[in-house]
Amino acid sequence: MDYSSKLLENAVNEVSRLPGIGKRTALRLVLHLLKQPAEHTSYLSNALLSLRNEVKSCKQCHNISDTEICDICSNPKRNRELVCIVEDIRDVMAIENTSQFQGLYHVLGGKISPIEGIGPQNLMIDSLVNKVASGEIKELIFALSSTMEGDTTNFYIFKQIEKYNITTSTIARGIAVGDELEYADEVTLGRSILNRIPFEQSLKS
Amino acid sequence: MDYSSKLLENAVNEVSRLPGIGKRTALRLVLHLLKQPAEHTSYLSNALLSLRNEVKSCKQCHNISDTEICDICSNPKRNRELVCIVEDIRDVMAIENTSQFQGLYHVLGGKISPIEGIGPQNLMIDSLVNKVASGEIKELIFALSSTMEGDTTNFYIFKQIEKYNITTSTIARGIAVGDELEYADEVTLGRSILNRIPFEQSLKS
Numbered sequence: 001m002d003y004s005s006k007l008l009e010n011a012v013n014e015v016s017r018l019p020g021i022g023k024r025t026a027l028r029l030v031l032h033l034l035k036q037p038a039e040h041t042s043y044l045s046n047a048l049l050s051l052r053n054e055v056k057s058c059k060q061c062h063n064i065s066d067t068e069i070c071d072i073c074s075n076p077k078r079n080r081e082l083v084c085i086v087e088d089i090r091d092v093m094a095i096e097n098t099s100q101f102q103g104l105y106h107v108l109g110g111k112i113s114p115i116e117g118i119g120p121q122n123l124m125i126d127s128l129v130n131k132v133a134s135g136e137i138k139e140l141i142f143a144l145s146s147t148m149e150g151d152t153t154n155f156y157i158f159k160q161i162e163k164y165n166i167t168t169s170t171i172a173r174g175i176a177v178g179d180e181l182e183y184a185d186e187v188t189l190g191r192s193i194l195n196r197i198p199f200e201q202s203l204k205s
Numbered sequence: 206m207d208y209s210s211k212l213l214e215n216a217v218n219e220v221s222r223l224p225g226i227g228k229r230t231a232l233r234l235v236l237h238l239l240k241q242p243a244e245h246t247s248y249l250s251n252a253l254l255s256l257r258n259e260v261k262s263c264k265q266c267h268n269i270s271d272t273e274i275c276d277i278c279s280n281p282k283r284n285r286e287l288v289c290i291v292e293d294i295r296d297v298m299a300i301e302n303t304s305q306f307q308g309l310y311h312v313l314g315g316k317i318s319p320i321e322g323i324g325p326q327n328l329m330i331d332s333l334v335n336k337v338a339s340g341e342i343k344e345l346i347f348a349l350s351s352t353m354e355g356d357t358t359n360f361y362i363f364k365q366i367e368k369y370n371i372t373t374s375t376i377a378r379g380i381a382v383g384d385e386l387e388y389a390d391e392v393t394l395g396r397s398i399l400n401r402i403p404f405e406q407s408l409k410s
Contacts, residue, residue, distance in 0.1 A: 001298055001302070002298060002301055002302065003298070004263075004268050004269050004270055004275055004276060004277070004294065004297065004298075005256075005260055005269045005270055005271045006271055007252075007255055007256045007259055007260045007271055008256060008260065008269055010252045010255075010256070011252040011253055011255075011256040013252075014248055014249040014252040014253070015249065015252075015253075017245070017249075018234050018237060018238075018249075019233070019234070019237050020230075020233075020234075021234075025225075027295065028224070028225075028295075029223050029224070029226075030253070030256065031293065031294065031295070032223060032224050033223075033253060033256075033257060034256070034257065034260065034269070038257050038258065040222065041253050041254060041256075041257035042254060042257075043219050044219040044220065044222075044223075044250075044253065045249075045250035045251075045253050045254050046250075047212075047215045047216040047218075047219040047220075048216055048219070048220075048235070048238060048246050048249065048250050049246060049247060049250050050212055050215075050216075051210075051212045051213060051215070051216040051235065051238075051239070051246075052238060052239065052243050052246035052247075053243065054212055055210055055212045055213065055239065058209075063209050064209050064210045064213055064239070065209055065210055066210045066211055066212055070209055071209060072209070088236065089209065089236065090232065090233075090236070092209065093206055093207060093208070093209075096207055097206070097207065
């Protein structure tokens with residue numbers, strides 16, 4: 001594309017570096033900003049800059065936080081003996097939205113993925129193993145996505161902590177609530193039959 | 206959604222004000238920036254800020270430009286007697302990409318759209334009429350999109366300039382090159398039959 005302005009070209013190039021945004025979308029977004037009052041652009045720029053420069057990672061669970069210790073970790077009502085391992089902060093938000101979990105989290109920051117060049121040393125695994133070693137955790141819930149990378153990461157962590165005497169569990173996989181059996185994929189349906197639960201238990205949840 | 210950080214929430218809110226970007230996409234983009242080196246965020250913010258604060262609108266054609274008069278208007282090789290009226294700068298870029306047009310442009314900045322609260326006074330129509338009145342233009346090409354708003358805008362401008370002795374034309378509508386007739390919509394096919402051109406002429410283009 002030929003741009004009539006270097007400033008425009010530069011802005012389009014920067015915006016199109018974001019994932020899932022091509023040059024055309026970037027141009028549309030940038031031209032939208034030009035039509036809005038100048039404050040909109042400065043609010044946007046400042047919000048991004050202050051997030052990038054001031055945001056902290058919770059020292060205990062590595063969740064994104066404005067403080068050294070995040071709200072969840074510093075909440076005295078949460079069960080400190082129950083820790084849920086998740087990939088990233090979006091998973092924390094998803095689980096928090098259910099209001100079904102009263103323990104703490106441990107955010108790994110990704111999954112082991114040799115293709116993307118992410119090894120165990122790039123993830124927050126050591127601090128998890130240290131937490132387990134210190135004896136403060138009773139149950140560890142694996143809540144990574146059930147992909148090849150997720151399973152590899154689960155297994156890697158499991159191998160590191162199996163010598164300690166703690167309970168481990170994974171979140172239940174099965175047919176989603178409200179879904180019809182005939183449209184479910186075989187693996188999910190198979191797992192939901194293998195991991196069936198007592199009928200009385202299903203009445204409680 | 207519950208955010209673990211006010212800075213994060215603020216950034217997501219600002220990004221999701223952009224058209225076509227919801228909260229979930231905004232969160233994905235913002236978390237992507239957090240994973241990248243901090244320079245990426247500052248390049249992005251600075252590019253947007255400098256565009257918004259420093260970019261100019263060409264005094265003659267209202268195209269986006271880094272200078273008072275844009276490269277097209279200041280090019281002595283362009284035909285100053287032929288002016289193409291377009292909605293916005295993306296249309297200029299699209300026509301320039303064809304290399305088929307050697308005249309100048311006039312960017313209106315939108316279409317008359319009562320629903321969106323855009324009237325003739327919000328568009329660059331007066332300066333166009335002044336240009337026509339000064340006698341420097343011989344032919345005016347209407348290249349707005351063929352929607353209700355585009356047609357209204359065309360008609361409004363036409364009424365303002367019909368008293369001056371200039372040629373007016375609109376870009377040809379018809380079946381796109383390479384398209385099959387059976388899949389064309391009736392209005393387009395109908396127009397392409399009504400506005401058929403001599404066969405010899407089609408051989409030249």
